[in-house]
Amino acid sequence: MFRFNQISFSYGKKSPELFHDFSMELNAGNVYGLLGKNGAGKSTLIYLMTGLLAPQAGEVLMDGENVRRRLPKTMSDIFLVPEEFDMPQLTLKKYVSINAPFYPRFSMEDMERYLDIFEMSGMMDVKLHALSMGQKKKVFMAFAFATNTRALIMDEPTNGLDIPSKSQFRKLVTTGMSDDKLMLISTHQVRDISDILDHVVIIDQSHVLLNTGMADVTSRIAFRPLREGDQPIFVLQSPFGPLGAVPARDGEETKVDLEMLFNATLQNPAAINQLFTTSK
DSSP: OEEEEEEEEOSSTTSOOSEEEEEEEEOTTEEEEEEOOTTSSHHHHHHHHTTSSOOSEEEEEETTEEGGGOOHHHHTTEEEEOSSOOOOSSBHHHHHHHHGGGOTTOOHHHHHHHHHHTTOTTOTTSBGGGSOHHHHHHHHHHHHHHTOOSEEEEESTTTTOOHHHHHHHHHHHHHHOOTTOEEEEEOSOHHHHTTTOSEEEEEETTEEEEEEEHHHHHHHEEEEEOOTTOOOSEEEEETTEEEEEEEOOTTOOOOOOHHHHHHHHHHOHHHHHHHHHSOO
16 A cells, blocks of 8 residues: 655754655554664654655555645555644544545444444543543544554554553454555554564665564564573563563464564664564
């Protein structure tokens, strides 16, 4: 669905390049987790995907169309939930009536269903600016999912949500996903999303350190206490002894520890690259 073709980008002539000759593909039917250190370029990548920023070189294509042209047929199929936003002094009903026409597949029935998941039913006549930050986020995400765009891009969507709301968010993702859609979640809160991802992308500015399915991770790396003979890629000291990300032995499958995978990839990218480029 998305193709980054040799992107180069900086925020000014005197600023260092954040991306140089960067290329990557993202495909429909996946819930992606976009991970990277602070300053790695995650938010910039999102704004390039949505055409809000223009690369100095290269192009970002959605279904072959340059997103920077911001054509109505392209923009009506992309929805961005930014990390920070505010809501206007309107009722939710009025907000929907103004914004829903931009999205041909918007469904009021879906909107009400997603509000119900967030336990926000009966909010259509409430003034949006009077809501708490967490409530605003839930209402905005319910609208975002109800647009039924083929690309839904979210930057730190669980920030500001309490523990029950994070669980509701995960239900929202699994309910709203389909094979023709792409969801991308950029976050540092890896524990909030690890159970709903089917694909992980780890970047470090111009480098894609890892871009693979969670099933592939499960088949290649085990996350568990160390055993004799292990050659760990990454070791974490815990109160119960050392835990490691280690090459999986034949038939061994463990639950993916996304935080450990992230740290292993940053600390030992060469080993990760060799592990995932070797045929299984």
